[in-house]
Amino acid sequence: MSNILTLSFWFDVYPLPFNEAAYYIIGLVLLLGVFLGVVGKILKSKGQVGLIRTVWAKLTNFGFSFGIIGLVLVFLKQQRAPYLGMRLWLILWLAICFVWLLFILKYIFLEIPRIKQANKQRAEFDKYLPK
Numbered sequence: 001m002s003n004i005l006t007l008s009f010w011f012d013v014y015p016l017p018f019n020e021a022a023y024y025i026i027g028l029v030l031l032l033g034v035f036l037g038v039v040g041k042i043l044k045s046k047g048q049v050g051l052i053r054t055v056w057a058k059l060t061n062f063g064f065s066f067g068i069i070g071l072v073l074v075f076l077k078q079q080r081a082p083y084l085g086m087r088l089w090l091i092l093w094l095a096i097c098f099v100w101l102l103f104i105l106k107y108i109f110l111e112i113p114r115i116k117q118a119n120k121q122r123a124e125f126d127k128y129l130p131k
Helices: 020-044 051-078 087-126
Strands: none
Touching: 020 051, 051 087
8 A cells, every 4th residue: 555655656658457346436427427327418408408418418428538548548548558548647647537537526506506596687687677
């Protein structure tokens, strides 16, 4: 475990592949990301409009990107591809996806209620305008 704190562990050009259990767990999580992308694509095209469609579009992009790029990085690590299979790339990609997911959650829980409130106020204001 003390290896994790050394730079040579993260920048190893020929890292060892994942063990079998970790390989299947990581692969399953990444395939769930691709499945999220497929489900999002289906739900986005079901005719929903407005904010819900925007949320599904964001989740679709996240799911496809997270899953496909993650699977490519895991494949490269399992094949021990020099430089492309380094542990650093997978950890960096997971950090990017985590930040991306935080922005999506921020949109869902902070921006959507603010937009709905603004739309409600605008509708209240427009009710008094002549038509």
